Amino acid sequence: MNEGAEIDPLSPKERARSNFVRDLVQRSGASKSGSTAWPGPTPRGIVQFWDDLEQLPDDVEACMNSWRKLQPDGFELEVFDRTSASNFIRDRLGSRHEEAFARCYHPSMMSDYFRYSYILVEGGFYIDADDVYQGTPIDYLFDDGRLKLQPFCYDLATSQMVAPSIFTKAGADQPGWIFYFNTTPMIAARNHPMIERALLNATSSLEADSANGLPEVQATTGPGNLTRSVSEIVSEGCSPEALLVAHDWELTSTSQWPLSYRSDARNWRLSNQKRYSGSPSEER
Numbered sequence: 415m416n417e418g419a420e421i422d423p424l425s426p427k428e429r430a431r432s433n434f435v436r437d438l439v440q441r442s443g444a445s446k447s448g449s450t451a452w453p454g455p456t457p458r459g460i461v462q463f464w465d466d467l468e469q470l471p472d473d474v475e476a477c478m479n480s481w482r483k484l485q486p487d488g489f490e491l492e493v494f495d496r497t498s499a500s501n502f503i504r505d506r507l508g509s510r511h512e513e514a515f516a517r518c519y520h521p522s523m524m525s526d527y528f529r530y531s532y533i534l535v536e537g538g539f540y541i542d543a544d545d546v547y548q549g550t551p552i553d554y555l556f557d558d559g560r561l562k563l564q565p566f567c568y569d570l571a572t573s574q575m576v577a578p579s580i581f582t583k584a585g586a587d588q589p590g591w592i593f594y595f596n597t598t599p600m601i602a603a604r605n606h607p608m609i610e611r612a613l614l615n616a617t618s619s620l621e622a623d624s625a626n627g628l629p630e631v632q633a634t635t636g637p638g639n640l641t642r643s644v645s646e647i648v649s650e651g652c653s654p655e656a657l658l659v660a661h662d663w664e665l666t667s668t669s670q671w672p673l674s675y676r677s678d679a680r681n682w683r684l685s686n687q688k689r690y691s692g693s694p695s696e697e698r
């Protein structure tokens with residue numbers, strides 16, 4: 415190794431996945447039309463999750479309600495909590511998946527696992543409870559059956575997110591950048607192979623021996639799992655055309671900051687690999 419050479423903090427597999435996402439995000443000629451290869455339409459159902467709807471914070475409820483303005487356009491909204499999500503998973507996917515969902519120790523993991531389950535068997539549009547709709551048209555996203563995902567890029571050097579206007583440009587890259595796919599939004603027709611793999615990988619990770627403590631949220635059910643799954647399924651022969659990268663999703667929806675729950679254990683970043691009891695006021 416050359417003196418002074420930078421050491422990549424990512425493993426070779428992680429760097430390969432980041433490069434894979436970078437290439438997908440920055441490729442030219444990606445079209446909004448994919449109806450021939452991935453026929454649709456995608457169901458016009460908007461699905462959300464909050465683990466305990468009896469303790470839904472007012473500011474989160476306001477975010478969720480912002481999507482109701484799409485109802486006159488034929489979109490149906492459905493909200494699940496921990497119990498109804500578990501029942502859905504049991505009834506549609508069986509006991510193995512129900513038990514895996516029960517192993518999700520934090521609401522963030524539950525929402526991740528539930529969205530994979532719901533979109534796989536029903537199709538539609540999952541959006542996080544803290545996302546606010548900005549009012550731009552989204553009808554075109556439902557014309558075909560492709561999976562639509564938002565790309566992210568994190569800069570290790572600055573510990574900050576890189577703006578999409580910068581990292582989506584062809585050739586844009588830095589040694590400390592990590593490219594990955596977010597789990598919200600998640601829009602696809604039912605039985606999409608990338609969602610099927612994400613659910614399989616999350617299930618297997620949750621079933622794995624946890625002798626070393628609770629599993630890490632991002633890698634087990636979150637963006638790490640999703641990015642890994644998309645990379646795997648494409649490497650096995652699934653066409654990249656099965657995916658539409660939503661480069662400018664921030665024009666459609668933004669994750670609201672600050673919100674009341676972000677300062678306590680309901681924020682997964684403060685509860686990663688820690689037991690979660692469900693009460694905002696308790697120590698974890």
